[in-house]
Amino acid sequence: MDFSSQRFVDVVVAVPVGQIDHPNAESLQRALAPILEAAIPASGALVLDFSGVSYISSMGLRILLMAAKQLRAANARIAVAALQPVVSEIFGIARFNHVLEIFPDVRTALEHVSGPALAAYDAAAA
Amino acid sequence: MMRIRFWGTRGSLPVALTASGVRDKVIAALRAAAGRTFATDAELASFVDGLGLPVSGSYGGHTSCVEIETGGPDYVLCDLGTGVRPFGQKALARHGPGMPQTYHIFMSHVHWDHIMGFPFFTPAYIPGNRIRIYGGHEELELAFRRQQAAPSFPVEFAALGADIEFVHLHPGRQYDIAGLQVNLMLQRHAGDSFGYRFSAGGRSVVYTTDSEHTLEDAKETGIYVNFFRDADLVIFDAMYSLADTISVKADWGHSSNIVGVELCQLAGARQLCLFHHEPIHGDAAIDRVLAETRRYEEITRSGQPLLVTAAYDGMEIEL
Numbered sequence: 404m405d406f407s408s409q410r411f412v413d414v415v416v417a418v419p420v421g422q423i424d425h426p427n428a429e430s431l432q433r434a435l436a437p438i439l440e441a442a443i444p445a446s447g448a449l450v451l452d453f454s455g456v457s458y459i460s461s462m463g464l465r466i467l468l469m470a471a472k473q474l475r476a477a478n479a480r481i482a483v484a485a486l487q488p489v490v491s492e493i494f495g496i497a498r499f500n501h502v503l504e505i506f507p508d509v510r511t512a513l514e515h516v517s518g519p520a521l522a523a524y525d526a527a528a529a
Numbered sequence: 530m531m532r533i534r535f536w537g538t539r540g541s542l543p544v545a546l547t548a549s550g551v552r553d554k555v556i557a558a559l560r561a562a563a564g565r566t567f568a569t570d571a572e573l574a575s576f577v578d579g580l581g582l583p584v585s586g587s588y589g590g591h592t593s594c595v596e597i598e599t600g601g602p603d604y605v606l607c608d609l610g611t612g613v614r615p616f617g618q619k620a621l622a623r624h625g626p627g628m629p630q631t632y633h634i635f636m637s638h639v640h641w642d643h644i645m646g647f648p649f650f651t652p653a654y655i656p657g658n659r660i661r662i663y664g665g666h667e668e669l670e671l672a673f674r675r676q677q678a679a680p681s682f683p684v685e686f687a688a689l690g691a692d693i694e695f696v697h698l699h700p701g702r703q704y705d706i707a708g709l710q711v712n713l714m715l716q717r718h719a720g721d722s723f724g725y726r727f728s729a730g731g732r733s734v735v736y737t738t739d740s741e742h743t744l745e746d747a748k749e750t751g752i753y754v755n756f757f758r759d760a761d762l763v764i765f766d767a768m769y770s771l772a773d774t775i776s777v778k779a780d781w782g783h784s785s786n787i788v789g790v791e792l793c794q795l796a797g798a799r800q801l802c803l804f805h806h807e808p809i810h811g812d813a814a815i816d817r818v819l820a821e822t823r824r825y826e827e828i829t830r831s832g833q834p835l836l837v838t839a840a841y842d843g844m845e846i847e848l
Contacts, residue, residue: 425744425791458828461771461787462744468775489828496821497787498770 405455406434411527413447414520416509420455423463432466439470445478448516452509454485464497471503480504484512531732531848532598533762537591537612538840540739540768540783540805541642544590550811557584582841583812589842591615592642593738593805595764597727601708603631607725607736607764609662612842613646621651629657633707636664637738638722639672647673648682658691663698663706665713665723670695698723714756716740718782726756732848733759735798738766738805741774742784742792750795757796761848764840765789767803767818786822793835794826800836801826802846815839 404421415438423431435449443449449470459467471481482504486494494500506512513521537543561580567573577585592610599605604620606613624630632652637643652658662669673695677686698704700723704711710728715721717740724737735757744750757763768783786803793801803822806815819839826835838846 460829461785461791464771464787465743465745465775468772472776492824493828496771496825497785498772502772502776 404430406431408434408438408442410442411513411520411523412517413444414450414513414517415442415447416450416452416513416524418452418455422457423459423466425460425462428460428462428466431463432469435466435470439473443474443477443479448480448482448520449474450509450512450516451481451483452485453483453487453490454508456490457487459490459493461497464493464499467499468502480516482506482512482516484509530600531727531729531734533734533764533846533848534596534598535594535612535804535840535842535844536596536616537594537608537610537646538588538804538806538842538844539590539592539610539642539808540766541592541808543592543611543642543645544808546587546590550587554584581816583816587812587841588806588815588839590808591842592645593637594646595736595840597709597734599708599729603633603707605707605709605727606632606634608637608643608738609634609645609647609650610643611646611649614649614651617650617652626655629655629659631659631707632661634660634662635711635713635725635736636662636666636669637716637724637736638718638720639664639666639669640720640739641676643739644672644676648677648684653689653691653693654684656690660691660693661696661706662693663696663711665698665700665715666721667697669697712756714752717742719780722782724756726760732761734762734764734848735760736764738764739782740766740784741780741782742788743774744788744791750792753792754796757792757798760793760796760798762800762802762846763789763793763796763798764802764804765793766805767822768805768807786818787825790822790826790829790835790837794829794831797832798835799833800838800846803837803839806839 404427408417484506591612593608594610594612595607597605674686712726714724722739766784767786771785771787823837
């Protein structure tokens, strides 16, 4: 699994790519750890761009929810964007659509979590 | 050959189909009939059978009780939820009170929903019957005696006429009971629970209810996978959604359909049977979980297909 991230003001957009199955779930956990510990301020957010994720197992979903708990305890938010159809199905079957904010794309997610981050994102894309 | 017969499949507490639930089923059936007529009763019955369980029947509401028919003379059961009452009536109707029988009963644990049927198990009142209650808990006998003690129940345990014996089992040992090889496994649940693997004639069934399988710890997962290995049937506690088991219902001691599929796939099991249904779920909700679980199995399949079923009161599975 590949992983990259980029900061936009008070939001970190993280981009995992590949299958988040049992062997890869730990990689995701390790990649997210420094972001969760230090990179997101209170009232900030983590947006996960899932456009490159083709599958996620229960272990991967567990890591997302653990991240959500950690962020919410720090008064920050988490959102997931751009789910592929199969991954969207898995989120529905696992009822993760009830416990995580899900958006059709990163820009829409940023619209909902941070105006300054959205402006920075649009500026970077221009 | 083993035949598994489900007498109670509901988790936590028994539920009953309500008047409005019946009304909804009648409306759905009439809508499906769309004004057609039926020339014979057989034609009508065939139409009704084709409507699907949520419309033509129900998943039922008795708490956990599963029979394993071995082909031998003795009865074998898992747990003594309210499903044991109709089981007892059926056994009595078959043999009559004058023909003593032997009942071997394996207890996952002694939480109330798993023992509450026993005071209504009529064979326990009849002298001559032999009842052997097996389990891994030290408090096994205490739990049964206490639930029938005053003021909770009018008939004391000591008044039961059958020959009742409690037998402690230990994980890691194999037992030969009623023609079955029996292994048990400690599970994650408040106060502990035990899963069982029963084998005979080259067939195996795993009964794992009231167990919170998290897959968080690779070593622990490996132990469960080995216990499930190549089982013909895994009867699995799928009470909650995965999201619930990680969030609001974490540490409540139950598992999800998704983890059931993943464990069975890792173990090469042939059939996953969803069990210990959430009592707030109606028939349509359970049926939806079944359809979604089958879809998840399809999405994640890499080897042989895993057959996915959902237990209902009265269901039989032949192995």
